[in-house]
Amino acid sequence: MAIRAFISARMSSSRFPGKMLAPFRGEPLIVHVVRAVERAVEAENILVATSTRPSDDPLATYLTSIGIAVFRGPLEDVFERFRAGARAFPCTWILRVTGDSPLSNPKILQRVIGSAGLDNCDLVTTTFPRTFPVGQNAELIRVEALMNIDDRELTPEDREHVTRFFYKHPERFRMVSIESGDPHLAEMSLAIDTVDDLLRLGALSDAELEGLANLATSHWERGGA
16 A cells, blocks of 8 residues: 655745745744654655745755655646646555644554555545644545546636545545544644744744644543544
8 A cells, every 4th residue: 555645835825925944943844744744654755745836946945955755736736736746656545734734743644544444445534524623634545536536527626625526525435534532623723824823833842832733632542532
C-alpha cells in the first residue's frame, strides 16, 4: 500500500501573504508541518504541492534547498494539482495535510493511515463530521477514486478543493470517518491563518503547545473509541 503525503501550500494567502516561510519558533512554518508529517510517513514519501505561480518560487526554492520534494501545479485548480502530482509521484493513496497546520498530530495521521483498508474505502476523513480542531485534520484519498472522477462533473468550487466532490456525493464513494470523541474540539483553531495566529501560538511554551497538539487524542488515550 503505497502512501504519499501531499502538503498543500501557497504563498499567496489573502489573509497572510508569505506565511509558509514566515518564522515560527525559529524556523519557517512549512518546516514544522513537514516534521509533524514525517512522524507518520517516511520522509521520502512526503512532498509539498504548491503552484506554478511566480509567487510560489521562493517556497519551492527553499524546500528544494533543504531536500523536501516539491510538486507544482495550478494555483486555483487544487483538484488537478493533486491529480497531476499523483501522476508525477505514483502512489495508491494520498495523505492530504494543509500547510497551515504546524500542530498536526502524528497520532491522528497514523490512525487515518491505518484505516485505509477498512471496507475497501475511497476516502478516510476527519472532517465528515468535523470533531478535531482546525489545523489537525487530514484526509486519505484513494488515488484510483480521485482519477476516476469525470472532469465534466466538476464545478469551479469543486476544483478549488481536492475532496469537495466526495462530500457532495457520499452515496458514490466509500468513506470512513475518524472522530476525536469530543465534537466541541471542532470549534478550536490550531491553524495559522493570520499573523495574530502566528503570534498567539508562537508565544506559548513548548509544554503548552504539546498539550494543545495532544488535546484531540486524549480521549483515545483514556480508552475512548
